Amino acid sequence: MPHTSRRPRPRQPPKRKILEQTDGWSRVEYTSSQNRAQKDAHGNTAPLKMHLPARDPDLTVDKMREEHERVKKKWIASDHRRKVKEVLEKRIGPEKKWDVRKAVCVALGSLCVNWHTRIRSVYQFAFFMDVVDIVRASNTSNDIQVCVQEPRFDQLDRDFFETLNVKVLEDPAAEAELDATSLFFAPHLEWVSEIPYVKAGLDSPLYITASAKWIYERAERAKETGQDHESPEQLKVYEDAMTAASALRASHYEVEFDDNTRMEDSLDLTFYILKEREEEDIDDLAASVEELTV
Numbered sequence: 001m002p003h004t005s006r007r008p009r010p011r012q013p014p015k016r017k018i019l020e021q022t023d024g025w026s027r028v029e030y031t032s033s034q035n036r037a038q039k040d041a042h043g044n045t046a047p048l049k050m051h052l053p054a055r056d057p058d059l060t061v062d063k064m065r066e067e068h069e070r071v072k073k074k075w076i077a078s079d080h081r082r083k084v085k086e087v088l089e090k091r092i093g094p095e096k097k098w099d100v101r102k103a104v105c106v107a108l109g110s111l112c113v114n115w116h117t118r119i120r121s122v123y124q125f126a127f128f129m130d131v132v133d134i135v136r137a138s139n140t141s142n143d144i145q146v147c148v149q150e151p152r153f154d155q156l157d158r159d160f161f162e163t164l165n166v167k168v169l170e171d172p173a174a175e176a177e178l179d180a181t182s183l184f185f186a187p188h189l190e191w192v193s194e195i196p197y198v199k200a201g202l203d204s205p206l207y208i209t210a211s212a213k214w215i216y217e218r219a220e221r222a223k224e225t226g227q228d229h230e231s232p233e234q235l236k237v238y239e240d241a242m243t244a245a246s247a248l249r250a251s252h253y254e255v256e257f258d259d260n261t262r263m264e265d266s267l268d269l270t271f272y273i274l275k276e277r278e279e280e281d282i283d284d285l286a287a288s289v290e291e292l293t294v
């Protein structure tokens with residue numbers, strides 16, 4: 001059973017401003033309510049929307065489905081996937097089950113826009129859906145609601161997700177979905193943007209991200225370099241990030257995977273698997289998970 005201690009959570013999600021970079025990645029800053037970026041009905045901020053590349057004209061929902069199935073098969077056949085499955089199965093053992101009701105993915109990127117990072121998103125989505133399948137196979141219920149949130153989704157992405165019964169959430173709805181029954185996946189979300197999710201995900205049985213260690217280090221460096229010129233409010237954001245990243249690492253086993261599937265490093269990810277403190281065999285489990293770290 002997941003531990004039940006409840007931590008105080010912010011009533012309002014932190015306010016953020018997403019600034020588009022020329023390389024297609026985004027930078028996010030905290031902002032006051034006065035200058036918060038305006039959003040349209042789909043949750044896209046104005047700067048994000050202006051810089052989105054066009055949809056790949058060759059893609060259709062059917063082609064995206066075919067590509068998804070092809071990539072998922074390639075992933076399932078990989079050695080990397082075998083290790084992921086082994087780690088997830090070790091976590092529960094033969095007699096236990098996951099108790100996951102929601103699988104929440106943020107920061108996938110668009111699966112249909114015409115730029116070089118598109119295929120990374122396709123790989124990450126196939127990975128995510130497979131992880132959900134692995135968990136579902138040893139879960140208390142078959143019924144796991146799968147949700148995705150990404151301000152860059154095109155209508156074609158949305159149509160594609162609908163065919164797979166995947167619900168599209170509008171930013172920041174995903175934050176409220178994180179609890180003790182949520183599997184969470186944030187593939188390479190900008191570290192400042194991930195802070196609220198780390199805080200909200202401390203009870204998640206499975207939290208997958210680039211690295212909480214990296215979030216800690218980036219926040220620590222930002223705090224040190226910002227000491228002389230940044231506001232106390234901004235420095236507090238960095239401190240919060242450090243606290244949240246440390247808490248995630250303390251409450252979960254940390255299993256790092258290097259992407260050896262040639263999927264463009266898109267699956268260089270760290271799994272955070274909730275520790276179950278009341279278990280007697282906790283040390284054995286920790287050792288066995290450590291052995292499987294690749």
Ligand SMILES: C[S@@+](CC[C@H](N)C(=O)[O-])C[C@H]1O[C@@H](n2cnc3c(N)ncnc32)[C@H](O)[C@@H]1O
Nearest residue numbers: 025106107108109120149150151187188189193
């Ligand atoms: C660095 S890109 C990573 C894209 C892709 N996952 C990859 O690895 O190439 C970060 C993504 O996070 C998305 N993002 C930023 N804030 C977000 C939020 N609050 N919810 C969901 N996605 C967000 C951006 O739109 C962007 O697509």
